[in-house]
Amino acid sequence: MPNSLDNQVNRPQATLSMKLNFPDLCQQHAITPRGIISIGAYDGKTLKRLNLPNTVKILVIDANQSAVERLQENFADRPNTQVVQAAIANHNDTVTLHLTSLQSSSSILPWKQYSEIYPNIKEIQQLTLSSRTLDTLLEELNLSPSDFNILILDIQGSELLALEGATQLLNTLDAIYTNVYYQELFKGGALAEQVDQFLTDYQFQRVAEETPYHPAWGEAFYVRQTVRTEDGLLPVQPLSPTSQLLQETQQELETLQLQYQETLGTLEQTQDQLQQQAENLAELESQRDQILAELEQSQTQQEQLQTQLQQTQTDLKQSQTQLQQTQLQQTQKESDQSRSELHEVREELELTQFQLDEVQVELEQYVAKFHQQKEEITKLQTELEQTKTQLTQVQPQPELTVSTKSKSDNAAIVKLLAKVLAETLED
Structure with a gap:
């Protein structure tokens, strides 16, 4: 102190x-x-x-x-x-x-x-x-x-x-x-x-x-x-030596008493301060305990939140895995289906191509045949023209004979044209 x-x-x-x-x-x-x-x-x-x-x-x-x-x-x-x-x-x-x-x-x-x-x-x-x-x-x-x-x-x-x-x-x-x-x-x-x-x-x-x-x-x-x-x-009458000594002693006692009272007051003040400090310390300890309890509660909540977060992350990973597997299976299925459809389309295309090739061959045959028939028709037309020319140059015969021969030649020509036309339409 x-x-x-x-x-x-x-x-x-x-x-x-x-x-x-x-x-x-x-x-x-x-x-x-x-x-x-x-x-x-x-x-x-x-x-x-x-x-x-x-x-x-x-x-x-x-x-x-x-x-x-x-x-x-x-x-x-x-x-x-x-x-x-x-x-x-x-x-x-x-x-x-x-x-x-x-x-x-x-x-x-x-x-x-x-x-x-x-x-x-x-x-x-x-x-x-x-x-x-x-x-x-x-x-x-x-x-x-x-x-x-x-x-x-x-x-x-x-x-x-x-x-x-x-x-x-x-x-x-x-x-x-x-x-x-x-x-x-x-x-x-x-x-x-x-x-x-x-x-x-x-x-x-x-x-x-x-x-x-x-x-x-x-x-x-x-x-x-x-x-x-x-x-x-x-x-005022002066004090006797004894009274003077008594007064001085009294003053010393009063001084000592004042000092004692001052010391006592200081002690009481110190005690009050100590008591106040003790109360403040108790209050601080109470606040500390409360803060520690709140801290422990916060740590518990944090651990719970961390556990929930880990569980959520695990669930999310599982969901992502399941989703990936589902998507992969769906994609595989769709891919297989697409392959199957593609194969079928390819087969259909190949079949169609084959049919086209056959049609092409037949068409080429028809064209060749058409050209052949066209040549025959052209030849027949040429012959017909020649025949007409010859008929024009020959002297007139009896009407019945000429008519019968002309009709016979014309009929043959018409039949030939009808036959070529029918084959062409069928092609």
Whole structure:
């Protein structure tokens, strides 16, 4: 576990609760809070942790508008608390508010060594605001300084400026709880010795201080060295050595108690963190188990899908094989049938060719015969012409004889022509 002091060294101010035991300090010095002015309260949580009675009058002041809005919300349940926006200084004029990335570190003074201690905090904006002294602000608010006996200051280096503008209020205060500085963290900011010297003139003495976060700054509790009685202000009697030793011992015990409480708080915070981490780990383990279960389920589904895919591929191959076989058988059958038909066609063609050849031979025979008969007819026609010619040249014979011979020759010729014609038609 890291050293708690190392963690405290670079923690910015105004974000932590007061380390001095405010109630015990008030009790030790017989101070009863009846009115408190808190300047630079940021969110007011530190003030609320004091558990002050509702009868205590409280004036809360902050220069940052967003802080004022938070304060108004946080103190809405306390009717005796007034929240005011104002930039407190030692004059009634204007000031520049240096807003930072950590709003509680904003100041009306520019940074000096503060940026070296807290380099992660950056200035993000500058606002020009009207400034007021505490005495002027109380007058404007129609508030009496005598209504307040405790002043709390947490305004990043400008605490002495606020005190210088509260000369009337200082005469009515019993205690001042303020931040003090041992190095110049802000330009123009007063150191603790300067604050001591100023408050000495108003009969205040530093009775307790603490530097819990960084050696350059801390907290101090000032008490007026006179007490109020019916007869007026009386000086406080100095403590005897025994009482002084008892007070110092008491302070040491309180410091040890605070350290113990801080350690206990750190331990509780660590336990809470460990518990939160354990819960986060359990949740992560639950998520891991769920993811593993989903992964196993996905793997099972993937295996099932892969099995189905393999089965589908096997079925597809079988179907392809069957289809190929069927197609092959069909093709073979069709091929055989085509071969058979082709063979039959071929046989028919061969038969037809044979018949054609026979027809061709017969046709050639008929043609030869036709030519022969044609020659015979031509010969007969020639003979007929010769016969006609001879008949014309021969002297006329008796009519009966000539006629009978002519008719006999003509009949023979007609029979021959009829015979040739009949054979030709048959062919």
